[in-house]
Amino acid sequence: MTLKFATTTDAPESAATPCIVVGLFEDRTLSAAATRVDEKSGGAIKRLVESGDATGKPGTSTLLFGLAGIAAPRVLVIGLGEQKKVDAAAFNRVAGDAARALKGLPIDAAVSYLTEIDVPDRDSAWKLRSAALAADNQAYRYTATFKAKDAPKTPQLESIAFAAAANDANVARALTEATAIANGVRFARELGNLPPNICNPAFLAAQAKQIADAHAGVTLEVLEREDMQKLGMGSLLGVSQGSANPPKLIVLRWQGKDEKTRPYALVGKGITFDTGGISIKPGPGMEEMKFDMCGAAGVLGAFLAAVELKLPLNLVCIVPAVENMPDGNAYRPSDILTSMSGLTIEVLNTDAEGRLILCDALTYAQKFDPEVIIDAATLTGACVVALGKHASGLMTRDDELADQLLNAGNVTHDRAWRLPLWDEYQSQLESGFADVANIGGKYAGAITAGCFLARFTNGRRWAHLDIAGTAWEEGRKGLATGRPVPLLAQYLIDRSA
CATH class of the missing domain: 3.40.220.10 (Leucine Aminopeptidase, subunit E, domain 1)
Known part of the structure; x- marks a missing residue:
């Protein structure tokens, strides 16, 4: 509490x-x-x-x-x-x-x-x-x-x-914001810390329902496997093939302004456990892969904070929730997946699965014609190597959006650092068998992951937050941090000013 x-x-x-x-x-x-x-x-x-x-x-x-x-x-x-x-x-x-x-x-x-x-x-x-x-x-x-x-x-x-000084309206507002952001952070931390036999895709959907049920102005839609098949989400569904837990696409909406106002869209990677699939991860440290849904937890926590503050904006929160497991039906290296956008993807490594579920979620988000799309994901170990545990990686082609997010991170001490998304990196994703490969090779892994996602957001104001280094603390007793809830909540507060 x-x-x-x-x-x-x-x-x-x-x-x-x-x-x-x-x-x-x-x-x-x-x-x-x-x-x-x-x-x-x-x-x-x-x-x-x-x-x-x-x-x-x-x-x-x-x-x-x-x-x-x-x-x-x-x-x-x-x-x-x-x-x-x-x-x-x-x-x-x-x-x-x-x-x-x-x-x-x-x-x-x-x-x-x-x-x-x-x-x-x-x-x-x-x-x-x-x-x-x-x-x-x-x-x-x-x-x-x-x-x-x-x-x-x-x-x-x-x-x-x-x-504090008496009768200071700014101080009173600060307390209200602190309470809402703290609630969002705690919500995200609890989801991240729960084990994957509890916190699976269905559990995330149930948690989203609790948010919707408890707050007027919030609506929820949960897309099932059949719904995603009709929409052509072959990339997301490919990742889910090896798991007994069916995938969910969770869509929460907050109506803080009139329906004609374009919403802000938050998209969070919800891999509730990541074995790496057929490209299976080494055993040591694999238990930490319950934290691979912290992007989902983060956007849900930021959504909760915005709703509790009753921010005067429209907001869409989209969580592709999937478990990446190896079984006889699991997707394989060299498989070709067809994404919702129509782009085909050559799978070179099934452990680069987060971008495969995000690309379909990012395409789906565009049906709401959002003002801005921001995704958060524990996407790459390369980002941890580059920035350590202190800063999240920020990638966007929009300088104004980058400045807004960096400022929000500085205000909340939930800091990010911008990495380039130059077109020169896109060549690393070329494939001889599909429109794009799902990995870009040995170098600049965090950036090429961002470049992959950029192919599914052309013409949109979009930013990507790689929180692989900041979403949880190190060690067997390390807990989820709740990041990037403070950064995202502050960004939304700033848009409401």
């Missing part, structure tokens, strides 16, 4: 809460709230600094308990690092550090005064929303497939308030 967010104008020494959060810079300078606490407690924080128990270094925290003159029983002092290096990225890190420390305390509520810290080129509303999202991100716990446990014996964080 998402944290409850609020604001407060209480002075730090008088806040009636189990814990307050203040900051300390690395040069021993106290934040404004820390200074007040220090003064009212007879120099308690400065004594910690002088003794070396509190350094202000990034990633450090110190807990003080039962300070005289302070209403809250706990004071959490967070290291802020160097003052001159405080920027948006540093603030997000500090907010995450504070949230992580709060998560380990036996408390159900807290008040943070970190929003008083100056961040260049960022206003109070941005600081509040960023701190709120960081807090909820850390508070998330995955419990769905563990044995049911008794209620925790100690309290767990349920709500957090942030210092």
Whole structure:
């Protein structure tokens, strides 16, 4: 359940809460709230600094308990690092550090005064929303497939308030946006974390139905195999051939404006498990391929956030949901598939399946005559090699759209980096047996995947987000991150301004 967010104008020494959060810079300078606490407690924080128990270094925290003159029983002092290096990225890190420390305390509520810290080129509303999202991100716990446990014996964080000026409409709006985006991120994370024997194509369709049932103005259509056969979606259906779980094409629509207004379209790769098919993946690490539907989870989460905010725009969310499995009926390397667009595709590797389901979904999206199409997909390991785990890969031929998406990522710290889509790369996709091959060879794998998708979006404003490096954390216990929900939600918020 998402944290409850609020604001407060209480002075730090008088806040009636189990814990307050203040900051300390690395040069021993106290934040404004820390200074007040220090003064009212007879120099308690400065004594910690002088003794070396509190350094202000990034990633450090110190807990003080039962300070005289302070209403809250706990004071959490967070290291802020160097003052001159405080920027948006540093603030997000500090907010995450504070949230992580709060998560380990036996408390159900807290008040943070970190929003008083100056961040260049960022206003109070941005600081509040960023701190709120960081807090909820850390508070998330995955419990769905563990044995049911008794209620925790100690309290767990349920709500957090942030210092803010009274009667600030921008701050109130920031709280509303934070709640909606946090709900979308949690929704996406939960879908990503669920195992593939639960989260299959039918389950994704059921989750979409829950969104539609719970929100006025939302409609749902789920296309079955027979519907897709009639539409000629031979590429998507080819990927689904080896699975006992039938494919679904999930279409959610939000009507926030009149019907004549062209919608924005979000398309998300929904491979609920990817064995690689006949081109089967190596065993080590294959368990992470339950995350191959995080593009679908991301667009569904962004759709949910937009609907909860009641954004004044029209929105279509399309999820091709398929499982890529090897059996006697599975598609093979050298098969030729005919896509909905009519283009034929030579399959050189059945593990390059995401683009094969997306191309038909992108063609289908054009029936709505969208203003913009944005797809999100855990598409290529090559993107992880290129950008690591910090930035999603962005590809588009539309400079204005690229700038809008990059800005949305910078605002939410859900950042992307633009890669080229030059025509020179298209030659790598040439085939002697079909209109296009589904892989482009050894080099520039993320870009040639984007080039493949570009062939199905000619004449449209379209962008591709490769989230293979950002959709989940590394390691056997790594969780889904919920990205790119914040980026997409911010993009849609900006279009509603």
